[in-house]
Amino acid sequence: MQYGYFDDQNREYVITRPDTPLPWINYLGCQAYFGIISNTAGGYSFYRDARLRRISRGRYNNVPLDDGGRYIYLRDDETGEYWSPSWMPTCRDLEQYTCRHGMGYSTIGSKYHGISARTRYFVPLDETLEVWQLTLRNDRLTPAAISAFSLVEFCLWDAQDDSTNFQRNLSIGQVEIEDGVIYHKTEYRERRDHFAWFACSDPLSGFDTQRESFLGPWRGWDKPAAVERGKASNSHAHGWSPIGSHHVKLVLQPGETHQIVFILGYHENPKDQKFDPPDSQTVNKKTVKPVIAHYRDLANVDAAFDKLRNYWDRLLGICQVVTPDIHTDRMVNVWNAYQCMATFNMSRSASFYESGIGRGLGFRDSNQDLLGFVQMVPERARERILDLAATQLPTGGAYHQYQPLTKKGNNDIGGNFNDDPHWLIIGVSAYLKETGDWSILDEPVEFDNQPGSAQPLYEHLRRSFHYTLERLGPHGLPLIGRADWNDCLNLNCFSDTPGQSFQTTTNKEGKVAESVFIAGLFVLAAKEIAAIAQRRGLDEEAKKYLAEGARMEETVRQHGWDGEWFIRAYDDSSQKIGSKECAEGKIFIETQGFCVLAGIGLEDGRARQALDSVRKHLATPHGIVLQQPAYSRYYLNLGEISSYPPGYKENAGIFCHNNPWVIIAETMAGDGDNAHDYYSRINPSARERISDVHRCEPYVYAQMIAGRDAPTHGEAKNSWLTGTAAWNYYAITQWILGIRPEYDGLRIAPVVPERWQGFQAVRKFRGVTYRITVRRAGKGNAVSMTVDGKPVPGAVVPPPAAGKTEVNVEVKLG
Ligand code: GLC
Ligand code: GLC
Numbered sequence: 001m002q003y004g005y006f007d008d009q010n011r012e013y014v015i016t017r018p019d020t021p022l023p024w025i026n027y028l029g030c031q032a033y034f035g036i037i038s039n040t041a042g043g044y045s046f047y048r049d050a051r052l053r054r055i056s057r058g059r060y061n062n063v064p065l066d067d068g069g070r071y072i073y074l075r076d077d078e079t080g081e082y083w084s085p086s087w088m089p090t091c092r093d094l095e096q097y098t099c100r101h102g103m104g105y106s107t108i109g110s111k112y113h114g115i116s117a118r119t120r121y122f123v124p125l126d127e128t129l130e131v132w133q134l135t136l137r138n139d140r141l142t143p144a145a146i147s148a149f150s151l152v153e154f155c156l157w158d159a160q161d162d163s164t165n166f167q168r169n170l171s172i173g174q175v176e177i178e179d180g181v182i183y184h185k186t187e188y189r190e191r192r193d194h195f196a197w198f199a200c201s202d203p204l205s206g207f208d209t210q211r212e213s214f215l216g217p218w219r220g221w222d223k224p225a226a227v228e229r230g231k232a233s234n235s236h237a238h239g240w241s242p243i244g245s246h247h248v249k250l251v252l253q254p255g256e257t258h259q260i261v262f263i264l265g266y267h268e269n270p271k272d273q274k275f276d277p278p279d280s281q282t283v284n285k286k287t288v289k290p291v292i293a294h295y296r297d298l299a300n301v302d303a304a305f306d307k308l309r310n311y312w313d314r315l316l317g318i319c320q321v322v323t324p325d326i327h328t329d330r331m332v333n334v335w336n337a338y339q340c341m342a343t344f345n346m347s348r349s350a351s352f353y354e355s356g357i358g359r360g361l362g363f364r365d366s367n368q369d370l371l372g373f374v375q376m377v378p379e380r381a382r383e384r385i386l387d388l389a390a391t392q393l394p395t396g397g398a399y400h401q402y403q404p405l406t407k408k409g410n411n412d413i414g415g416n417f418n419d420d421p422h423w424l425i426i427g428v429s430a431y432l433k434e435t436g437d438w439s440i441l442d443e444p445v446e447f448d449n450q451p452g453s454a455q456p457l458y459e460h461l462r463r464s465f466h467y468t469l470e471r472l473g474p475h476g477l478p479l480i481g482r483a484d485w486n487d488c489l490n491l492n493c494f495s496d497t498p499g500q501s502f503q504t505t506t507n508k509e510g511k512v513a514e515s516v517f518i519a520g521l522f523v524l525a526a527k528e529i530a531a532i533a534q535r536r537g538l539d540e541e542a543k544k545y546l547a548e549g550a551r552m553e554e555t556v557r558q559h560g561w562d563g564e565w566f567i568r569a570y571d572d573s574s575q576k577i578g579s580k581e582c583a584e585g586k587i588f589i590e591t592q593g594f595c596v597l598a599g600i601g602l603e604d605g606r607a608r609q610a611l612d613s614v615r616k617h618l619a620t621p622h623g624i625v626l627q628q629p630a631y632s633r634y635y636l637n638l639g640e641i642s643s644y645p646p647g648y649k650e651n652a653g654i655f656c657h658n659n660p661w662v663i664i665a666e667t668m669a670g671d672g673d674n675a676h677d678y679y680s681r682i683n684p685s686a687r688e689r690i691s692d693v694h695r696c697e698p699y700v701y702a703q704m705i706a707g708r709d710a711p712t713h714g715e716a717k718n719s720w721l722t723g724t725a726a727w728n729y730y731a732i733t734q735w736i737l738g739i740r741p742e743y744d745g746l747r748i749a750p751v752v753p754e755r756w757q758g759f760q761a762v763r764k765f766r767g768v769t770y771r772i773t774v775r776r777a778g779k780g781n782a783v784s785m786t787v788d789g790k791p792v793p794g795a796v797v798p799p800p801a802a803g804k805t806e807v808n809v810e811v812k813l814g
Pocket of ligand 2: 413486488503640649650
């Protein structure tokens with residue numbers, strides 16, 4: 001069953017009924033001002049940091065699920081009837097409801113009693129504001145007297161404080177109202193130099209800024225008293241709960257259309273010019289007024305929207321494909337790339353499942369996210385790499401997260417995850433391959449943001465590598481620390497206290513528990529850093545890295561192989577985890593994927609064997625589960641992984657992030673059928689027709705799909721912010737379609753299903769547009785290539801002569 005359809009032409013997902021199984025959201029903003037918006041206009045906005053600069057409130061994890069947002073109410077002033085054109089919060093029986101989620105905007109429209117209303121929500125490029133562009137049309141045969149009310153509830157900036165410290169907050173809310181603009185200035189009187197504002201393009205017939213005056217006592221968003229009586233009360237918030245609501249009255253003739261624009265913005269003033277006059281307590285509005293005036297003009301709003309469209313056309317134009325599979329095309333050309341941008345911007349902080357309070361940008365997560373978006377915004381990837389590296393500790397270890405606003409690392413979600421440092425090597429090498437910008441390695445970057453500690457970025461990579469060498473366990477495998485990629489495999493934790501965080505609680509100084517996963521990651525990182533060293537002319541150093549990598553590979557062969565698959569880890573008493581000797585958790589996905597991805601076992605048949613074991617023990621129609629059998633009870637020596645009921649999250653859920661590791665591994669083993677088959681099992685578009693089972697958005701990946709041990713097998717959860725986005729994009733574009741940036745050019749090495757007769761692609765790479773046509777000539781994956789009509793040996797398209805910006809590549813596959 002479906003709740004909508006893809007409009008491929010317009011790059012929109014069109015939701016055709018408001019009561020989706022879960023709120024289906026989109027992101028507004030892609031630079032500094034962001035918001036999440038659901039298909040019923042729920043959600044909230046923030047400037048840069050979803051915790052420390054939260055502008056508006058959404059009431060997440062509530063009932064109904066999606067409560068609070070960017071609401072508009074319409075009222076028929078003759079009958080007194082009122083409704084929300086976005087369905088929530090009044091939930092009337094709307095006609096012709098559609099929500100079009102597009103690239104950086106959402107348009108929600110409906111019709112009710114002959115009045116059509118469509119609201120386009122978006123954040124203009126280079127601005128710190130959002131626009132709600134409401135178009136009303138009277139489809140009746142008689143004139144219609146209509147009242148429109150806007151509604152936003154202000155969050156008092158620190159989202160954490162807002163939900164915990166109301167003994168203070170209920171007394172500090174402040175607003176100003178001037179020329180119909182509502183200025184939200186809580187805490188501006190003291191240390192803040194920023195405020196929010198909410199403006200409207202039409203003359204007002206009233207406004208409200210105090211929630212209780214708008215709603216009336218004992219009422220919710222579904223029956224605001226102001227709307228019911230058709231009159232705002234011009235309330236002025238003093239403490240309690242500031243809101244912004246404009247009231248506009250209109251008469252629409254039959255067939256008449258009218259547009260109203262509501263604009264919600266964030267603005268900063270220089271510290272010494274906060275007030276106007278200077279010795280007053282009145283917000284200085286000199287620099288914000290021109291912005292407000294600009295967007296009150298409808299022509300400017302349309303121009304801003306066109307600019308946003310062009311921006312996305314350009315970004316998505318970097319890689320476009322036509323394959324025999326519509327789901328592949330859709331994800332590659334539009335949605336997967338788009339999701340990669342969201343994960344780059346948000347990391348794991350703000351979604352329908354992440355509160356925006358708990359997590360900033362993760363070190364491991366953000367480095368992996370680079371794989372998916374570096375081609376789109378290389379300048380921002382560069383900045384992100386340098387920011388991440390500056391939170392690395394002098395030991396080579398890393399803070400697990402940093403706050404986007406301060407860019408400082410912190411231990412709020414734990415530390416000592418021993419895989420962390422290597423992701424920096426993986427991220428930087430992806431950046432170098434895409435851009436060829438070697439200068440980044442010489443950028444001075446501090447350790448732990450400490451002044452005076454700066455060293456070239458390259459030195460950071462060295463320390464990442466050495467971090468593991470200094471932390472090897474009894475078998476010569478890397479010590480796991482608090483956990484590796486799998487946050488929940490807590491082998492040094494031994495937590496028996498209810499509620500204690502597995503992520504942050506004091507751990508045993510583990511000198512025994514080892515991770516085969518980190519070993520695989522290390523082998524891959526060794527190859528990457530060696531290639532970088534070589535290109536810097538450091539041959540001896542490169543050899544050392546390769547030798548260490550080879551040694552680790554040998555260790556994995558000896559102590560990390562279980563006969564038919566790779567072991568997962570050794571626990572604190574040196575017992576195997578992920579082995580046939582275990583009662584539960586006999587086989588894990590991570591090491592099968594990652595060890596092969598690192599090249600281990602490709603020559604001696606173990607890779608194939610490990611992948612066959614994945615197919616036999618872990619693959620389900622809904623994707624590949626994380627391990628089997630699921631842990632049926634809590635194991636003190638394993639930690640959080642066994643805290644989840646079987647089939648959910650890390651306990652044998654389909655943790656989509658690691659499925660692409662197996663997909664890539666399959667391509668490395670040469671099996672395009674298997675690779676694309678796994679790819680399709682979790683491809684959201686391919687799952688659209690089972691939306692009633694999948695339940696999350698059919699246009700983006702979710703972190704998890706319930707595994708076969710769960711009663712809800714196939715149900716997705718935690719959509720949008722997941723490493724799945726970057727890894728799947730990387731897997732499909734660079735490994736299945738095989739269009740792979742390398743240091744010396746673009747490699748074309750497709751490993752596609754045997755039945756595919758070919759495909760076409762346009763890929764922009766280092767300023768050159770490559771038009772690629774692949775035709776199948778036989779069964780295998782061997783490539784023979786002509787470039788602009790001339791045969792070229794190998795599979796790497798060499799960079800064209802200077803000045804040439806278009807290249808035609810014809811590939812025969814067989
Ligand atoms: C979450 C975390 C990620 C971790 C994964 C597996 O997605 O953000 O860092 O690797 O879970 O535990
Ligand atoms: C929990 C989740 C895991 C996440 C971690 C960090 O352990 O299961 O997926 O990465 O929290 O917040």
